Amino acid sequence: MKNMSGNGHKVYDFEHFHMIHTRNLVKGYRSHEVETPVLINVNIDIGDGEYVAIAGPSGSGKSTLFNILGLLEQPDQGELFFRGREVSVLSDRYRIKLRRGHIGYVFRQFNLVDELTVAENVELPLLYMSLSRKQRKEMVMESLFRFKLDHIRKSFPRQLTGLQQQVTALARATVFNPSLLLADEPTGNLNSTGGNEILELLSAVNETGTTVVIFTNSMQDAQKTQRIIQLFDGHVVTDMGQKGN
Ligand SMILES: Nc1ncnc2c1ncn2[C@@H]1O[C@H](COP(=O)(O)OP(=O)(O)OP(=O)(O)O)[C@@H](O)[C@H]1O
Numbered sequence: 001m002k003n004m005s006g007n008g009h010k011v012y013d014f015e016h017f018h019m020i021h022t023r024n025l026v027k028g029y030r031s032h033e034v035e036t037p038v039l040i041n042v043n044i045d046i047g048d049g050e051y052v053a054i055a056g057p058s059g060s061g062k063s064t065l066f067n068i069l070g071l072l073e074q075p076d077q078g079e080l081f082f083r084g085r086e087v088s089v090l091s092d093r094y095r096i097k098l099r100r101g102h103i104g105y106v107f108r109q110f111n112l113v114d115e116l117t118v119a120e121n122v123e124l125p126l127l128y129m130s131l132s133r134k135q136r137k138e139m140v141m142e143s144l145f146r147f148k149l150d151h152i153r154k155s156f157p158r159q160l161t162g163l164q165q166q167v168t169a170l171a172r173a174t175v176f177n178p179s180l181l182l183a184d185e186p187t188g189n190l191n192s193t194g195g196n197e198i199l200e201l202l203s204a205v206n207e208t209g210t211t212v213v214i215f216t217n218s219m220q221d222a223q224k225t226q227r228i229i230q231l232f233d234g235h236v237v238t239d240m241g242q243k244g245n
Pocket residue numbers: 029030031036038056057058059060061062063064065217
């Protein structure tokens with residue numbers, strides 16, 4: 001059932017709290033006057049605390065869905081609720097504010113800043129929050145300790161292995177305790193040992209209460225999560241293991 005919040009935005013009343021709720025999401029790209037549909041009527045519900053894989057082959061729309069669920073891009077049509085609030089109608093400014101406090105991102109290419117040390121990379125998201133230097137330092141130290149990065153805190157990304165870079169990216173994405181962590185092909189640039197380690201760390205992050213969603217073309221990776229949502233040609237084709245089903 002929907003009602004209106006004080007500011008006029010639609011708010012969903014859920015019996016069980018949902019982190020993500022989408023209704024008929026549509027997204028397409030236009031080039032040379034040709035419209036290519038990428039996501040077609042995507043309906044997904046992800047509950048608070050779940051560890052979910054959105055799996056599909058290359059071109060199925062995973063990265064586009066990652067951007068939309070991560071509030072980085074707007075859908076063309078449909079509704080997207082994040083923690084019960086409809087975000088597809090919010091201004092860019094408000095969406096930026098919302099994602100800074102709540103969503104962590106991990107990318108296939110690690111996306112670390114080359115000129116910054118491991119500790120400085122991990123600190124980055126905290127610079128956009130109202131925190132003192134002391135608070136930031138404590139949170140960074142805690143994160144470095146948690147991910148066993150303390151001994152390389154002064155190293156630069158080029159001095160690290162691929163796995164160390166991805167663990168640093170994971171520390172950066174979780175340093176502010178996001179309620180949602182999105183990971184786009186987090187094992188894509190790693191060998192299988194490194195990939196498995198990252199999946200275990202993602203599972204450990206989930207165990208601390210963070211909802212974790214990975215986007216992957218590897219069914220092997222997907223099977224390490226609690227639930228698999230399969231995407232094919234922009235459609236959700238199967239949804240296995242949803243809690244309560
Ligand atoms: N900005 C864009 N402009 C035009 N077409 C795009 C754009 N982004 C994605 N596409 C197209 O949308 C389709 C889905 O792309 P998307 O990257 O979301 O899929 P994917 O499942 O993540 O694939 P991959 O694993 O190869 O990244 C592809 O056909 C892609 O070419």
